[in-house]
Amino acid sequence: MQSLHAIEEMDSFLQTETITLLYISQPNCSVCHALLPQVEELLEEYPDIQARHMDASEVPEIAGRLSVMTVPAVLVFVEGKEMFRKARFVPMGELNQQLAKLNHFINE
Template identity: 50%
Template sequence: MQNLQTMEEIDAFINEHELTLLYISKVGCSVCHGLLPQVESLLLNYPNIKTGHIESTQVPEVAGRFNIFAVPVILVFVEGKEYLREARIVHMDLFEEKLNKIYKNMVG
């Protein structure tokens, strides 16, 4: 996952890639740090998804930009538009089903 540290980097990252996943977390969030390895492992099956990690304490304006009220948050963008959002408690099997549908529609 690429670390994104400014809103400019985040916007460019979303717009430069067809399929993008952003993982937004916070320092000291045990749920955030426990979920991240599971998401990274799952993404090995989806090589065409570009992934970025945002530490919300480093980029506080990310909360307002994406209407985030709790972390962790996973946002999936297709051609710059948000298609999937998972927040707080993420059920990995359901998330994988949704992600798989999006991926198959875009990649085949």
């Protein structure tokens, strides 16, 4: 998953892609490191969903901008509007169901 390093990069990414997933983590978060490969593997099933990673310690203003209170956080947007989010302990089955519904709805 590619990384974004500035709020401006995030804004541009969210506005230029139809369905986007933003994964926010911090380096000292063991849950973040365990969850990232699972999310990347899940996204292989959804080639139309573009994903990026942001490090909240590198871009601390992301927390205030997106109201992220804990990491890891998985935020999904459609045309720049947030559709849903999962944070801290992300149930992969539930995330998969929501991505499948969203992908089906958008691509129909």
